[in-house]
Amino acid sequence: MTMRAYPGISPDHLDVDVSADVEALYTDGITARKGAFTPEWADRLREDIDKAFAEALTRPDGAVGRGPNRYYIEIHPEQLRGFVELVDHPWVRSLCTAVLGPDYRIVELGFDVPLEGAVNQPWHRDFPIPEETRRERRLTSLAFNVTGVDTEEDMGPFEIAPGTQWDDSPEFEHGMFPPKSHYGRYEERAVRKYPQRGDLSCRTALTIHRGTRNESAKSRPVLVLGVDGPEADNGDRHDTAVTRAFWDSLPERVREHLDCPVVDALVPVTQKHTIEGLVMGDV
Template identity: 85%
Template sequence: MSTHAYAGIAPDRLDADVSADVDALYTDGISARKGAFTADWADRLGEDVATAFEEARSREGGAVGRGPHRYYVEIHPEQIRGFVELVDHPWVRSVCTAVLGPEYRIVELGFDVPLEGAVDQPWHRDFPMPEETRRERRLTSLAFNVTTVDTAEDMGPFEIAPGTQWDDSPEFDHGMFPPRSHYGRYLERAVRKYPRRGDISVRSALTIHRGTANRSVKSRPVLVLGVDGPEATNGERHDTAVTRGYWDALPERVRRHLDCAVVDELVPVTQKHTIEGLVMGDA
């Protein structure tokens, strides 16, 4: 049994046993489910991400830089064929419910692409610490990551400093970027992740992390699914939308959690989820 309180949900009401994942999120700040999907499913996701990336780079504001040769693109659910399978996976549903409560909201869908030549990012978290987390040591949002490739050492793997989701200092620039004087602590804790196609991870985006240098000739696209609890406001930074026909065809238990506009026609997303400082890379 998890030693951390579930968000008002009895564990036996969940679709999957996620007690170890809840513990990991509150201690390390990250957990994962190996082989949640098939490699074929991940390959289809990779195809859809590649199509969306090509479209986004063809227009102004379609992709935002996250450092040299590194991009972030926000997309709409209809742009990936496996959206319903992703958000309706029993493990995903159960982790969201256990940590954030039954009223969790899906607010972000996008992907990061480190290309050949991407450099080490500065250590960072993705947004300033919410007051609920600072006062109560309670997580109010989650980020799920799904790789579209088998990650190798030279491909710039994701690096995270476990346990740093609670780090809080007035020295953090914009509330997100610790000063270099803190880097020793993160390097001591640093763990690199090597997910394979079909794996999915979940983390608190407050846990200090970075992308590392991509020294290969391959890109390393990773899908990002952002989920808020009732108090969180990350959805204000995103423009997720679905068409009316797509909305009507979604299972009710997916619609219940999908916090987005329902429109007659999709408009490509103009990126606004910038993170100050990442464009500087390791400069």
């Protein structure tokens, strides 16, 4: 196990060896597990996303804009038929434990949908650098992504600038948006990702990234699973909940990491995870 693993975590405590993935997160800021699920599993995911997306668009604040023709929607775990398979996947469990420690918390479940006509987003990170990361170069949260489609070149693929998770400057607007004078650095490093149905990726949301222009007539929905370590507070921006019946149906090792209220009835999520600036895009 790499020395960057969470203190006290031994490979013997993990379901699978993720030492190379931990190293990749600390160097590139992103790693992936090809074929973690079957294409059929991803197709069911796409069905659940499409259903939740259609419902969210019918009510105020059901979806938040992430730029022209690009939306983010947060959902409750039981809206996703494959929720347990996702969070209980050996690679997910092992990577969360190795990076964040045994007390990691699942705090976010949502999805991004770039539609036809979505434009280049500004280069950004999803939240300001936490003090622990700035001071100790230690990651305190992770974001897992699962595509609902086979990504093609013209569908506005995700673009990331490896190694930029440590970039820090008072010039960053809101601590998240580097000025355009920094863009050359990101464009030189930029790598576009083309995940296929069933692929699973993990990144630190601090690595500078953006969604690119969708020139196709297709949408490119991507599921987002957010996980916090003990020090992180990203859960404060999310409102997921579960019903008692769903909670009782979960394996104990899933319940112990699920940080959300148990309620009698679900209320549709009102989106509050806005990211300033993305509504403008790069027109």
